Amino acid sequence: MNTRMRVTIITTGVLVLLLVAALIYVVVDSDEAERAAGGGADPQIVRASSHVLDDGGQGAVTVVEFLDFECEACGAFYPIVEDLREQFAGEITYVVRYFPLPGHRNSVNAALAAEAAAQQGQFEEMYHRLFETQAEWGESQESRADVFRELAEEIGLDLAAYDDAVADPATLERVQSDFEEGRDLGVSSTPTFFVGENAVELREWDDLESAIGQAVEGGR
Incomplete structure (x- = not known):
């Protein structure tokens, strides 16, 4: 060379x-x-895009629930939550965030239905219908997207817009963003509640009520 x-x-x-x-x-x-x-x-317990069921206004205690519409425990807490929303009306801001558990076949489908309803200003209507009908579709090993579409029709949604929203990847991304942020906050099961900045440890049925009551009294 x-x-x-x-x-x-x-x-x-x-x-x-x-x-x-x-x-x-x-x-x-x-x-x-x-x-x-x-x-x-940093992960945030509440974001501007989070769905607010009750707005207690300035000074109200913020209560956040990470939920899975297919979760039986969430279904069991649903009437308790409704009672607490009434009991503490005007004193709490109640926020719902998605946390669809991987083991539930229709948890993501249900969240997509709720988010599609939210885009038409009817999140709370779909929220109620999903829990009220949970026994009809929960634990199914087949997609029950057809049931959720029927619920959309029942509450008067524009079905063409609903179908577009459910099929839109941005809707799924919105659901997944809640799930991922929940994990970052330490959420691993549902329902998980935050009262203010603190996660509530649930051992008894009235633990959530006690946590809210203490926070409300502390803010007076």
Whole structure:
């Protein structure tokens, strides 16, 4: 091998190494920029996009429920929650967030139905109907999207708009964003309640009422 050929090979090798190093720098720098742009944000218990069932106004205690519409425990807590909403009317702001559990075949479908209804201003109507009919579709191993569409018709939704919303990937992303933020907050089961900034440890049926009552009294 002559000197000119050796110089050519070495020069080519150096250029390749420089190119690889530059590519690695670009990838790492891009990942860091993405994390800085949003990946490192602290999880929030309530977001501006969260669904508010009751707004108690300034000074009210915020109560947040991460729920799965197919969850039997959520269904059991539903009448309790409704009683508490009435009992503490004007003193709490009640917020609902999605946390569809992977083991439930129709939990995501139900959340999509609720979110599609929310886009037509009827989240609470669908929220009630999903819990009131849970026994009819819960624990099914087949998709019951047809049942949810019937519920949409019953509450008077525009079905074409409903179908478009359910099929829109952005609707699923909205549901998943609640789920992912819930995990970041330490949610692992449903229902999980936050009163103010604190997660409520549920051991007895009246634990939620007690937590809300203490927070309301503390704010007076």
